[in-house]
Amino acid sequence: MKKERGQLIVLSGPSGVGKSTVIAELLSQRGNIYFSVSYTTRQPRVGEQDGVNYNFVDRAEFQRMISAGELLEYAEYVNNYYGTSLKVIQDRLDAGIDVLLDIEVQGAAKVRARCPDALFIFIIPPSFEELSRRLHRRNTDSEDVIAGRLEKAKVEFREIPSYDYLVINDKVSGAVAEIEAILTAAECRVGNRKSILAQFA
Numbered sequence: 001m002k003k004e005r006g007q008l009i010v011l012s013g014p015s016g017v018g019k020s021t022v023i024a025e026l027l028s029q030r031g032n033i034y035f036s037v038s039y040t041t042r043q044p045r046v047g048e049q050d051g052v053n054y055n056f057v058d059r060a061e062f063q064r065m066i067s068a069g070e071l072l073e074y075a076e077y078v079n080n081y082y083g084t085s086l087k088v089i090q091d092r093l094d095a096g097i098d099v100l101l102d103i104e105v106q107g108a109a110k111v112r113a114r115c116p117d118a119l120f121i122f123i124i125p126p127s128f129e130e131l132s133r134r135l136h137r138r139n140t141d142s143e144d145v146i147a148g149r150l151e152k153a154k155v156e157f158r159e160i161p162s163y164d165y166l167v168i169n170d171k172v173s174g175a176v177a178e179i180e181a182i183l184t185a186a187e188c189r190v191g192n193r194k195s196i197l198a199q200f201a
Contacts, residue, residue, distance in 0.1 A: 003032075004195055006093040007186055008115050009100045011179075012108050013123035014153035016135035018169045019102055022123065025176045026100075030183070033098045036089055039065065042080035045140060073103065073110035078148070082107065098183070105159040112162070119186055121179060122163040126170040128153075 013019050027035055039055045041062050050056050057065075062081045065071055074083030084101055092099045101111065111118055125131040131153060135146045160166060165182050169175040186192065 003096040003098075003187070003192065005192075006032075006034075006095065006097045006099055007183070007192075008089065008093060008111075008118035009033075009098060009183065010108050010111055010118050010120045011100060011102050011123065012105055012121070012156070012159075012163070013169075014125075014131060014156050015149045016131055016138065016153075017123050017125050018134065018172065018175075019123055021172050022169055022175045022179070023100065023102060025172050026179055029176065030180065032096075033100055034092045035100050035102075036084055036092075038082050038084055038101075038103065039071075039074075040080055040082045042078075042082075072114065073107040075104060075106035075110075077104055077106070084111075105156050109159075109162070119165070119182065120163040121165045121167055121182060122160050123167045123169050123175065124157070124160075126168055 011019060011023065023035060027033060037051060037053070037055055039057055039062060041057060041059050042054075044050065044053070044056055048054065059081065062074075062083065065083065065085075066074060070086060071083040072086040072089055074081055076082075082103070084103065084107070089099050089101075101107075103111070108120060112120065125134065128150075132146070132150060135141065135149055141149070165178075167175050167178045167182075190197070
């Protein structure tokens, strides 16, 4: 059954919590969900592809997008801009397709102000020590950068009360199952089933 309108899903969590892995697994299991690829001014990491992991643009282009009002939200994080295209999301939602955003807490706050009916999910590791272990295991950052990411995580954790749901990423399969349950519950909201209700009026 095609939905009248898609659900906007905002996923946040500290660097190193495993969001990308959880999202990849969720997308492989669930149809009718579009992952919104953010725009960023940061350099691609090894193995990242333009248009797949991020849309990589320079600062001048990003600033043009800000001025033109083309972004649903944007934020500056570790000296780089990250942002979400408004048009791409609206087109998908209007077509009845769910849209998933992977954004940090600053960006999420801006989305909450503009799209209060979105679902806000925060992913945490099973412990702070585990987060540190995961960041070290990635082998992509210096000790200074890792220390900065852990400090940033502590600040982000303070924003958890503004989210609707908290998912613990101990095992990827468990985290995905929790997100699936949240999405199923959202689909069962009375407001999302008005077209079915009409026949019982």
